[in-house]
Amino acid sequence: MMRSILLLVLLFCCNTTQVIAQPGTFRITQRSAVFDSTDLFVSCHASTLVSLEKGVLMSAWFGGSAEGKNDVCIWGAFLQQGKWSRPQLLVTGKQADGKQFPCWNPVLFKARNGMLYLHYKVGPNPREWWALYIRSADNGKSWSEPIRLPQGMLGPIRNKPIQLPSGEILYPSSTESLDGKWEVHMEISGESLTNWKAYAVPGDKYGVIQPTILQHPQGKLQILCRSRQNVITESWSEDGGKTWGAMQPIALPNPNSGIDAVSLRDRRQLLVYNPLSAGKEWWEGRSVLKVAISSDGRNWKEICTLEDHTSGEYSYPAIIQDRDGVVHISYTNQRKQIQYVRLDPVF
Numbered sequence: 001m002m003r004s005i006l007l008l009v010l011l012f013c014c015n016t017t018q019v020i021a022q023p024g025t026f027r028i029t030q031r032s033a034v035f036d037s038t039d040l041f042v043s044c045h046a047s048t049l050v051s052l053e054k055g056v057l058m059s060a061w062f063g064g065s066a067e068g069k070n071d072v073c074i075w076g077a078f079l080q081q082g083k084w085s086r087p088q089l090l091v092t093g094k095q096a097d098g099k100q101f102p103c104w105n106p107v108l109f110k111a112r113n114g115m116l117y118l119h120y121k122v123g124p125n126p127r128e129w130w131a132l133y134i135r136s137a138d139n140g141k142s143w144s145e146p147i148r149l150p151q152g153m154l155g156p157i158r159n160k161p162i163q164l165p166s167g168e169i170l171y172p173s174s175t176e177s178l179d180g181k182w183e184v185h186m187e188i189s190g191e192s193l194t195n196w197k198a199y200a201v202p203g204d205k206y207g208v209i210q211p212t213i214l215q216h217p218q219g220k221l222q223i224l225c226r227s228r229q230n231v232i233t234e235s236w237s238e239d240g241g242k243t244w245g246a247m248q249p250i251a252l253p254n255p256n257s258g259i260d261a262v263s264l265r266d267r268r269q270l271l272v273y274n275p276l277s278a279g280k281e282w283w284e285g286r287s288v289l290k291v292a293i294s295s296d297g298r299n300w301k302e303i304c305t306l307e308d309h310t311s312g313e314y315s316y317p318a319i320i321q322d323r324d325g326v327v328h329i330s331y332t333n334q335r336k337q338i339q340y341v342r343l344d345p346v347f
Contacts, residue, residue, distance in 0.1 A: 025293070025303055026270075026327055030342035034059055034077050034084045034330065041075065043067060046158065046258075047330040047338045050108035050116070051322040052139045056080050059318075059330055060090060060106040060118060061338050072102040074120050078140065084340070091134055091146060093122040104129055107156040111191055112163055116140055119155045126176045131155045133193070153187055153196045159212040159260050160320070165219075167191045170241045172211035172223060173198075182207035184225055186241050201244040206233050208247060214297050215263040222297045224261055227254055230277045234297070252292070252300055253277050255285025258316040265325060269294045272306070272317035272329055286315040289331060291343070306331070306341060314339075 034047070041063035048060050057079040064072030073092045078085045093101040104121040111117065116136040123129030131149040136142060149155055154173050161171040171187040184201045201211075201223070211223035221237040223244070231249040252271075255278040261271040271292045276285040289307040292300040306329070307314035317331040327343040 025346050026291075026343035027346055028304065028341060029344045030082065030340070032084070032340050033333070034061075034338040034340050035087050036337075038087060040087055040089075041065070041073075043335045044075070044338055045332050045335055046105045046316050047318050047332065048106050048108045048160070049318045049320050049328055049330050050110050050160075051320060051328070052078075052110065052116070054323065056139070057322075057328055058108060058116075058140050059084075059338060059340070060108055061332075062103050062106060062120075063087075064102065067335075068102050068125065070100045070102055072104075074103045074106045074118070076106075076118075076140070079340070090118065090143065091120065091132075105158045107158065107160055109156070109161050109169075111169065112167070113191055115192075117193070118143070121154070121157075127178050147193075150196050153198065155187060158210040158258055158316070160318070162213050162215065163191070164188075164240055166240070168240075169193070170213065170221075172213050174209035174211065174225075176209060182209045182228065184208045184211050184223070184235075184247075186211075186223075186237075186244070188241060199242050199244070201235050202246045204247045205229075206247050206249075208233055210258050211235075212259060212261045213241075214261055214269050216297060217267060224250070224259060224271065224297075226256065226258055228256055230254060230256075232259060232273065250298060250300075255279070256282070257286050260317045260319045262319045262321055262327070264321055264327075267295075269297050270319060270321075270327060271300060272319050272331070274315060275302075283313045286313045287311050289314045289317065291319075291329070304343070306339075307333075 043066050044063035060076040063075045074090045075087045076090045093103045107119040109117045119133045121129040131154045132146045134143045156171045157174045174184045186199045189196045207228040208225040210226045214222040225233045232252045232254045233247045235244045237244045257274045259273045278285045287309040291304040294300045319329045329341045333339040
């Protein structure tokens with residue numbers, strides 16, 4: 001009798017593992033904080049990730065006493081051999097006259113020519129900030145002085161750009177105006193960040209910001225956006241990001257919180273998002289964080305839960321896939337840590 005029960009338990013466990021880790025999906029192989037604790041800053045948020053070379057990642061985020069305070073700077077760390085380095089200061093918001101403003105929303109991106117860029121914002125708030133970047137020719141070992149983008153250009157607002165077949169770089173951008181209006185637009189530059197141009201995206205009835213870009217067959221592009229209307233919205237382009245269709249909702253919620261997505265090498269898409277509705281307070285709806293997969297950008301299936309709590313903030317994810325097919329995710333953990341998760345493909 002006991003032997004039969006044991007056999008049934010073993011069969012159940014094997015079947016459960018098979019369902020969770022079926023071929024064509026991903027499994028979590030590493031979870032860790034980018035830093036356990038630090039005396040460098042009290043609060044942190046808005047992480048970004050980039051793959052530098054085989055087995056080496058870089059993350060960056062803003063950190064200081066609290067979001068929007070003048071002491072908030074951009075910090076970074078490197079992942080090598082499965083371990084994160086101590087956070088290091090990358091750039092501050094100090095001006096030539098000595099006045100200091102908070103830094104916001106770093107975005108790391110490595111172009112095909114090998115140049116590594118760190119985009120970020122400086123200013124009193126997201127309605128009055130301006131855009132800068134620093135660049136590195138040695139995978140982040142040394143950096144240039146800050147360079148300000150041309151007047152009217154903001155570059156990537158929170159999520160990574162993509163490099164088009166032409167070599168041009170397409171940036172997912174948006175604005176928050178002083179009168180409360182939210183609008184998405186796209187920007188394109190040359191590979192060396194010259195010849196900047198901006199392209200409108202019709203917003204229709206939606207207040208949207210912080211788009212993330214997905215690539216589809218036949219050169220089609222899709223953006224998914226954070227909205228004030230409790231849904232993730234989308235728009236599509238068939239001409240390399242110069243013109244975009246009307247903004248429409250997809251069948252996934254959004255509690256007015258950042259999302260990020262990546263186009264996989266096998267042409268599927270992965271999305272990291274908070275699957276709840278917004279509450280009365282800005283942080284409500286950010287206590288659960290999930291990963292979903294799609295083959296067309298419209299129909300999504302949940303494959304992984306990163307966080308599941310009744311309260312708290314687990315938000316602002318970043319997601320990339322490296323040259324070996326491994327997926328890397330980072331996100332804010334209670335504004336005290338940046339959490340890192342590695343997903344390996346299951347064959």
